[in-house]
Amino acid sequence: MLANAATYKVTWEKLPDDFVLDDEPVDNINQPALAAALTESLELARRLPANALTITNYGICATLNNRFVVKAPDWGYVPSIRVSREEVKRSYTPRLQGDAPIIIMEFLSDTEGSEYSSKPTYPPGKWFYYEQVLQVPNYAIFEPDTGVLEVYHLDNSGHYQLEPADVSNRYWIAEMSLFLGVWQGVRENRTGYWLRWWDENRELLLWGSELAAKEQQEKDAAQQRAEQERQARLNAVPQLLQMGLSVEQIAQALS
DSSP: OOOOGGGSOEEOOOOOTTOOOOOOOOSOTHHHHHHHHHHHHHHHTTOSOTTOEEESSOEEEEEETTEEEEEOOSEEEESOBSSOGGGGSSEEOTTTSBOOOSEEEEEOOTTTTGGGOOOOSSSOOHHHIIIIISOOSEEEEEETTTTEEEEEEEOTTSSEEEOOOOTTSEEEEGGGTEEEEEEEEEETTEEEEEEEEEOTTOOBOOOHHHHHHHHHHHHHHHHHHHHHHHHHHHHHHHHHHHTTOOHHHHHHHTO
């Protein structure tokens, strides 16, 4: 029989201030960039409420049989916290300090395999912790080098099931009303695969550099249209003079 959280006494307690957090560096140089890209597009699209919390290599805590467990996912999203950000600057305890995460992401690295660990004994594996203890409804595992994305959803039995992608190879994250998918291109001098968000209308949520480029394109297009209209009016002047119109009449006709 598969062990689950019922085997444990699970409580939600604030991590003591003197608790030593793991401060090892991230496993892969791409992880901070991938995480920042996910957060930036949410913020620019106004999909990041003031009391929401995005998680990047940041401790999510629970207490199992009176022993603290801390896991630091590569990225996650908490829709609402109930305390000040000062109180959660080191770690976050769901249910005690706010909502549980609605999605957790892990980016595969050289320590491949730990993301799938369902080890129930202390300290529990990531899979077991996210599925059985935190009960995060969506768990995404991404391989940045190959662009392979797996999204698991917590079913009615309380276990993760692999979600099928849609025809666009994206996954609907109902709790966020957004699609999650893989995009290939360049950002911050990194060429490769990225995780991106698309809205309900399947419009891509843009990064700041893309928004700036879009605004510049729109500005250039508007200037080009204005210049074309100005030139068309100038080209019409000789013909109007031949028709016998005065300069004042032409000026009025052409605004």
